[in-house]
Amino acid sequence: MSKSRQHDTARISRPSGEHPDSAVVLTRRTFLHKAAIYGAGAAACGLFPSLSTIDMAFAQGGPSFKFAWISDTHLYPKEVNSRFVEKTVRAVKEVQAMNPPADFLIFGGDLAQLGDPVELRLGAGLLNELKIRKVFIPGEHDWYLDMGATWNKMFGASPWTFDHKGVRFIGLDTVSHAEDFWTSRKMNAKERMGHMATLDGTLGGAWAAVGPAGLKWLSSALSGWAKDKPVVVFSHNPLYEYYPPWNFWVRDWLPVQEILAPFANVTNIHGHTHQVLYNEIGKMRSIGMLATSWPWPYAPEGVPILTRPMVRADPGDHFDGVGWSGLDMNARGRVDNEYKMWRKDVFAEAAVDSGAGDNGNQVLSPRVADRI
Amino acid sequence: MTRKKLRYLTIAAGLAALPFLPSQMQPAFAHKDKHSAAQLQAFQDAFMEQVKIGDQLFHGDPETEKKMGVKLSGTAMACAMCHPYTSDTHPQEFPKYQEQMAAFATLRDMINWCIEKPNQGEKIDPNGDAMKALEAYIYYSNRNSKLDPGRH
Numbered sequence: 001m002s003k004s005r006q007h008d009t010a011r012i013s014r015p016s017g018e019h020p021d022s023a024v025v026l027t028r029r030t031f032l033h034k035a036a037i038y039g040a041g042a043a044a045c046g047l048f049p050s051l052s053t054i055d056m057a058f059a060q061g062g063p064s065f066k067f068a069w070i071s072d073t074h075l076y077p078k079e080v081n082s083r084f085v086e087k088t089v090r091a092v093k094e095v096q097a098m099n100p101p102a103d104f105l106i107f108g109g110d111l112a113q114l115g116d117p118v119e120l121r122l123g124a125g126l127l128n129e130l131k132i133r134k135v136f137i138p139g140e141h142d143w144y145l146d147m148g149a150t151w152n153k154m155f156g157a158s159p160w161t162f163d164h165k166g167v168r169f170i171g172l173d174t175v176s177h178a179e180d181f182w183t184s185r186k187m188n189a190k191e192r193m194g195h196m197a198t199l200d201g202t203l204g205g206a207w208a209a210v211g212p213a214g215l216k217w218l219s220s221a222l223s224g225w226a227k228d229k230p231v232v233v234f235s236h237n238p239l240y241e242y243y244p245p246w247n248f249w250v251r252d253w254l255p256v257q258e259i260l261a262p263f264a265n266v267t268n269i270h271g272h273t274h275q276v277l278y279n280e281i282g283k284m285r286s287i288g289m290l291a292t293s294w295p296w297p298y299a300p301e302g303v304p305i306l307t308r309p310m311v312r313a314d315p316g317d318h319f320d321g322v323g324w325s326g327l328d329m330n331a332r333g334r335v336d337n338e339y340k341m342w343r344k345d346v347f348a349e350a351a352v353d354s355g356a357g358d359n360g361n362q363v364l365s366p367r368v369a370d371r372i
Numbered sequence: 373m374t375r376k377k378l379r380y381l382t383i384a385a386g387l388a389a390l391p392f393l394p395s396q397m398q399p400a401f402a403h404k405d406k407h408s409a410a411q412l413q414a415f416q417d418a419f420m421e422q423v424k425i426g427d428q429l430f431h432g433d434p435e436t437e438k439k440m441g442v443k444l445s446g447t448a449m450a451c452a453m454c455h456p457y458t459s460d461t462h463p464q465e466f467p468k469y470q471e472q473m474a475a476f477a478t479l480r481d482m483i484n485w486c487i488e489k490p491n492q493g494e495k496i497d498p499n500g501d502a503m504k505a506l507e508a509y510i511y512y513s514n515r516n517s518k519l520d521p522g523r524h
Contacts, residue, residue: 081447113448198431200456235421244457294449297459315454316472352524361464361523362458363516368420369427 063165066097069325070127071108071236071271072291075119083318084113087292088126091324094340096130103164105130107155108271108289109139109175109236115193117150123153135160139236139272140175140207140247144196145189148176159214161221167329168225172235173214174250178207195370199246199296202370207270208237210245210256219259227296230265230329236330238288239268240281243299245366248273253281258283269327269337275355276339276346279304287337295321298356300364309356311348312342319343384436398495419508426509430458439466446492447516451506456515465523 073088075081095105107127112119120142127134136155144150158173181203182192195203210218222231233239239256240342250256260266266284271367274296279287288307295313302310323341339346351357422459428436432450437443444451455461465478470477473485480498487493496502 076448081449083447170475198452200452294454297455300459312460314472314487318490355460359460361518361520362459362462362514363518364459365513365515366457367427367452367513368430369424369431 058255060302061231064329065165066098066100066102066326066328067103068098069108069269069271069289069327070095070292071289072110072139072274072293073123073126073222074110074113074291074293075123075126077118078114078122079111084293085122085126087319087322088123089129090319090342091292091340092126092129095324095326096132099268102132102326104133104135106169106171106234106269107134107136108234109137110141110271110291110293111136111139112142114190114197115142115145115150120150120154135162135169135171135234137171137234137236138173138175140196140204141193142177143175144178145193159217159221165239165329167230167232168222170218170221170231170233172210172218172233174208174235174237174239176210177209179205181205200367202366204247206244206247206251208250209252210235210239210250211252215252215255215259222259222263225263226264228264231260231263231267233260233266235268235270236279237272238270238279238286239284240274240279240286240304241302242277242279242304246296246299248299248302257282257284260315269325274322276307277304277311278307279302282305289325290321290323290339290341292324294318294320295355298359300359300362303356307356308347309354310339311343311345311353312355312358313343382512388421392415419512422505422508423512425501426505426512429506430455430509431432440502440505442494442496444491444493444496444502446494447490449491451486451491458510461510461514462523463507463510463514464517464519465521468522468524471524479510481509 063216066370069089070091073084073091075084075088078085095102100274105127111123111127138148138151138155158171161168161170163169178196181187181307187195195201196207198204225231235249235250238248239250239260240253243335244251256311261282264283268286269289270286271289273288274291275288275298276290277286279286295310298309310321319342321341321343323339326338326340328336328338348354349356351360425436425440427469429442429444430451432445432448452458461479461482465510466479466482467476469475470482470485472489473481475481477485480503483503484495484498488495
């Protein structure tokens, strides 16, 4: 058994008091997820119907409301790549058409591909068509051309927090903490950005982190908040260890978890991974969001066992395997995440159709060209 | 002249002509001598040079594309953006029936399909240097995968 699988096994067999909010009513949708924990193999055998929602539960009920997530648009200048523009436009139109409307949009980072102000302005213009409140957190693609100067000026600095209808929302910066690999190599800003924009590059290292100041801020942002009241944490990267070589984590996920541990109802919603993901760490649920640009393959190892993998996308259809998310917090204190993937089926039911299950025969090695 | 004598004469003439054959025929004698460590290193270096070129092409390095006279993308997307570590390229499964092409296909066919369709680039010579380098990088990155040709 691999180390990551041992970790998963330990997690799902923890004492009941350590689970995320156990007050959740076992609905059909929740049942499907719980069943996936104990019988992941059954999913591969096609026993589960396709369903594109994930349930979470909060201990406290409150007024119902909706919010929406868009991220990872990776916009180039539109004359370079019009496809990513088309997909962003489609997501924005669909969020605008939500009925009842979303109270706000969270944009989860990587608006631009190479941090170019032209790209960031293009993105701002497209998102400006949305007439609801918008909040933003940065991605690494937005940051490393000018170290966040344009991003912060246009979209505001992170971290931030606000309370909305009984929920404390937090937006983290998980992208600005890369070790300086560029100065000693005499790289210019574009070269630095190019390396940071390469998911499987080696020079960026373990750049994803909340950072010491961010951890202190997070602690302070949660002080005084009742331990049983809902907390939703937005981050570009997942707040747990999935696959460090692609920064599918934050390197300081352990102290993050220690800060969040006293709270019974914490949900982390993240981008960066461009794929369907679900995990539970301690009492925190974590949900991975789709990109609008393109889907990443599942990492060679570490896919959380609680995840129902998404289908293999058709590379011939650039609208496949991508989309956005509508999130609904209902009056009973439960939040549904609905993946708005632009295809009929979201989840795979057989290994042959699964983005994770199809790779049992694949053994990958890291790249070599930026090392030799 | 008997048929047996004619055969001996033909073999003798063939052996006499061997030294005059073009140089590209000579690899037939490549394993006559034991390999030195330096030779083996040279073979490995020759291979890794192609892997490195393939890695650069796969990651959309404009200088390498220019040097090799290829245009792999018309969308600014590089192969590695959908296939980090060459994930999901599955070279060990080729040749196979490839659904997108509705045809029996090799890895080289699939590379060209990806260049032409999702990437909107220009198809490359299937036997050219760029294709061989891409193939070298993809195979190298998947070198511990079990051969499973035909698998969908």
